[in-house]
Amino acid sequence: xxxxxxxxxxxxxxxxxxxxxxxxxxxxxxxxxxxxxxxxxxxxxxxxxxxxxxxxxxxxxxxxxxxxxxxxxxxxxxxxxxxxxxxxxxxx
Numbered sequence: 441x442x443x444x445x446x447x448x449x450x451x452x453x454x455x456x457x458x459x460x461x462x463x464x465x466x467x468x469x470x471x472x473x474x475x476x477x478x479x480x481x482x483x484x485x486x487x488x489x490x491x492x493x494x495x496x497x498x499x500x501x502x503x504x505x506x507x508x509x510x511x512x513x514x515x516x517x518x519x520x521x522x523x524x525x526x527x528x529x530x531x532x
Contacts, residue, residue: 442514444487448521449496451481451504479506480531481520490524501531 483500508526
């Protein structure tokens with residue numbers, strides 16, 4: 441089990457899977473559409489010293505700067521973490 445420390449928040453991002461574009465055309469495997477800079481993520485866990493930890497808990501939706509996500513691999517599982525200052529808002 442991973443436990444974030446030092447103002448880190450573990451998040452999960454659900455990306456929709458799409459094989460077809462809006463016109464029903466099959467796109468090549470190496471095609472990737474332009475990604476938005478800010479995305480909504482779900483909090484998995486957070487460090488006790490996160491500045492707004494009293495406002496978030498597991499499952500809280502947060503808007504984050506996805507360019508600042510750090511991916512780490514532990515036991516063949518990829519975990520997304522981000523520092524609390526890259527959270528730009530909460531979704532209620």
